[in-house]
Amino acid sequence: MLKVNPKIKKDNNFSLLVCTDSLAVYKAAYPFGGYMSDVIAAVDQAVEDGVDVISLSMAPSSVSPGPAAFLNLLETQLLLATKAGVSVVQAVGNGGPDASSVVSFSPWITSVAASTTDRKYNKTIVAGNGQIFSCGGLSPPTPGDTMYPLALADDVSTDNSTDGSNGCQDPKVFIRSLVQGKVIVCMIVSSNYYQGDNFAGIIDTIQKMGAAGVVIIDRYSGDVDYEYQPIFPTAVPSAMVVDGVDMMNLMEYYENNTARDGDGTVITFGATVRILEGRRASYSGERPEVADYSSRGPNIENSQMQLADVLKPNVMAPGHHIWGAWSPTSDALPEVQGESYAILSGTSMSTPHVAGVVALIKQRHPKWSPAMIMSAIMTTADVTDRSGRPLMARRDVGAVVAATPFDMGAGAINAARALDPGLVFDATYREYLQFLCAVPGVDEAAVRRAVGASCPSSRARWCSDLNAPSVTVASLVGSRRVDRKVWSVGAENETYMAYVRAPDGVAVRVSPDEFTVAPGETAALRIVLNTTAPGNAFSFGEVVLRGDKKHSVRIPLAVYPAAVLSGP
Numbered sequence: 001m002l003k004v005n006p007k008i009k010k011d012n013n014f015s016l017l018v019c020t021d022s023l024a025v026y027k028a029a030y031p032f033g034g035y036m037s038d039v040i041a042a043v044d045q046a047v048e049d050g051v052d053v054i055s056l057s058m059a060p061s062s063v064s065p066g067p068a069a070f071l072n073l074l075e076t077q078l079l080l081a082t083k084a085g086v087s088v089v090q091a092v093g094n095g096g097p098d099a100s101s102v103v104s105f106s107p108w109i110t111s112v113a114a115s116t117t118d119r120k121y122n123k124t125i126v127a128g129n130g131q132i133f134s135c136g137g138l139s140p141p142t143p144g145d146t147m148y149p150l151a152l153a154d155d156v157s158t159d160n161s162t163d164g165s166n167g168c169q170d171p172k173v174f175i176r177s178l179v180q181g182k183v184i185v186c187m188i189v190s191s192n193y194y195q196g197d198n199f200a201g202i203i204d205t206i207q208k209m210g211a212a213g214v215v216i217i218d219r220y221s222g223d224v225d226y227e228y229q230p231i232f233p234t235a236v237p238s239a240m241v242v243d244g245v246d247m248m249n250l251m252e253y254y255e256n257n258t259a260r261d262g263d264g265t266v267i268t269f270g271a272t273v274r275i276l277e278g279r280r281a282s283y284s285g286e287r288p289e290v291a292d293y294s295s296r297g298p299n300i301e302n303s304q305m306q307l308a309d310v311l312k313p314n315v316m317a318p319g320h321h322i323w324g325a326w327s328p329t330s331d332a333l334p335e336v337q338g339e340s341y342a343i344l345s346g347t348s349m350s351t352p353h354v355a356g357v358v359a360l361i362k363q364r365h366p367k368w369s370p371a372m373i374m375s376a377i378m379t380t381a382d383v384t385d386r387s388g389r390p391l392m393a394r395r396d397v398g399a400v401v402a403a404t405p406f407d408m409g410a411g412a413i414n415a416a417r418a419l420d421p422g423l424v425f426d427a428t429y430r431e432y433l434q435f436l437c438a439v440p441g442v443d444e445a446a447v448r449r450a451v452g453a454s455c456p457s458s459r460a461r462w463c464s465d466l467n468a469p470s471v472t473v474a475s476l477v478g479s480r481r482v483d484r485k486v487w488s489v490g491a492e493n494e495t496y497m498a499y500v501r502a503p504d505g506v507a508v509r510v511s512p513d514e515f516t517v518a519p520g521e522t523a524a525l526r527i528v529l530n531t532t533a534p535g536n537a538f539s540f541g542e543v544v545l546r547g548d549k550k551h552s553v554r555i556p557l558a559v560y561p562a563a564v565l566s567g568p
Contacts, residue, residue: 028042040074053089056078060072062303079432082429086370092104096292096295100300112317112319113295114345116394121136121279135240140279148182149183150254152185184214198334198335200232200337217240257270291394307474318353380414383554422551425467434458435460436451475562478530478564483525483526495514496516503558505531508530532561533564
């Protein structure tokens with residue numbers, strides 16, 4: 001939780017966002033998880049303490065039973081935090097790429113998806129026959145320019161069990177005199193990495209046995225997607241072979257240069273390798289991609305999986321292989337025990353990125369509401385890379401497809417543009433109550449029990465009537481009118497023109513299609529959606545408001561064209 005007065009601090013190899021007023025940390029969960037009551041108590045205490053931003057890298061494991069996901073205890077507590085002027089940023093979950101796997105539901109929460117980055121820690125193995133293998137790792141090189149003998153773990157142990165010595169988990173099965181000074185090949189099962197072979201166990205074994213280094217390969221497939229490659233700093237030279245072809249070539253080189261007796265015991269280790277430096281980051285310039293574990297929309301209204309007129313996620317930020325502070329006394333991950341920093345992955349890592357941007361916006365615009373800050377972040381997000389190519393999303397088995405708002409929300413966060421969005425959408429506590437009272441199956445009594453307030457006298461007909469910086473319609477039957485109001489936060493009068501890219505099967509009309517607004521003034525917009533060709537899935541589009549002072553306000557559209565109404 002942040003009170004805002006941020007600045008950038010550099011600490012040797014790290015640059016970080018720090019807050020010179022205060023950073024409040026509330027412990028409400030443990031490695032095994034936690035209890036909702038503790039999380040709610042932490043949020044309540046944070047609001048009482050006067051924080052400006054809540055960064056919540058946790059969420060329920062599933063949808064709570066009841067009439068609406070928006071009325072569960074955590075969501076309503078976060079609504080009350082928003083009412084108090086606190087911006088809430090929450091991880092959208094790591095249940096992707098399955099559809100409707102989001103676990104952050106409500107429109108008053110900025111829900112964050114995770115992307116990859118172009119930073120990689122590349123490792124290289126040089127073999128004695130001149131072959132070069134590109135690997136992964138975060139470790140020093142083997143000393144000097146010396147080539148070191150290569151040995152398969154089974155060939156330097158007393159136990160030929162595939163699940164024993166090859167996994168390099170038990171130093172007692174190794175013959176120290178055969179291990180010392182060699183680079184040992186250890187095998188893991190990358191598909192169940194955290195449940196089976198343990199990286200920390202490998203490094204411990206290699207250190208205790210006096211090996212020169214370790215090469216890690218997948219026991220079965222040979223292929224290790226970089227997305228899942230363990231990246232932990234180690235003092236032992238180590239490299240993980242991430243390509244199945246490289247694995248086969250390395251093992252072929254080993255076998256062709258290894259002499260065995262009639263029993264298969266090695267009598268000469270002829271293959272040699274050298275592991276190069278792997279602690280220097282390289283930047284490829286590749287565009288970010290939605291990480292495949294990042295939870296996906298469409299958002300849901302309840303545990304019956306009925307779809308909601310609310311876009312989730314809202315925005316995407318870097319979440320894969322992210323450096324973060326780590327407690328040296330923590331035993332949650334043996335691989336980084338004793339370290340002050342760790343590289344971790346997940347929407348829990350992308351969420352603080354967005355919370356930091358929220359803090360920057362709050363510093364620049366201290367009177368902005370949480371809804372205005374969320375609007376600034378969403379309407380200025382990037383949907384293309386620097387070359388104008390659309391952002392992509394990772395799916396299962398390595399597939400990559402064009403990203404949609406259900407993958408990345410409004411797009412990849414752009415901090416510089418979010419500070420000067422031109423126009424913002426706002427929503428008050430009363431409007432959030434109108435939203436809740438429009439949710440199908442929710443009555444006034446349920447709302448009163450959840451938040452202690454009654455439905456306003458003026459009701460919204462649809463949940464899509466909320467003044468949000470996006471438009472989501474889970475079932476468009478015929479036509480729907482969506483009204484929006486924008487506030488000018490620019491420094492001078494600006495004329496905007498509306499440009500539409502309609503979702504497939506939907507006609508979109510915006511009025512007015514041109515308007516001029518002065519600083520601090522508002523403008524009303526009406527977006528009319530009509531089904532032209534019913535489909536069996538959501539389709540996506542956008543309304544872009546382009547100003548003559550270079551502002552560009554993008555409103556994502558996600559519509560399920562369900563039916564065309566026939567005439568009388």
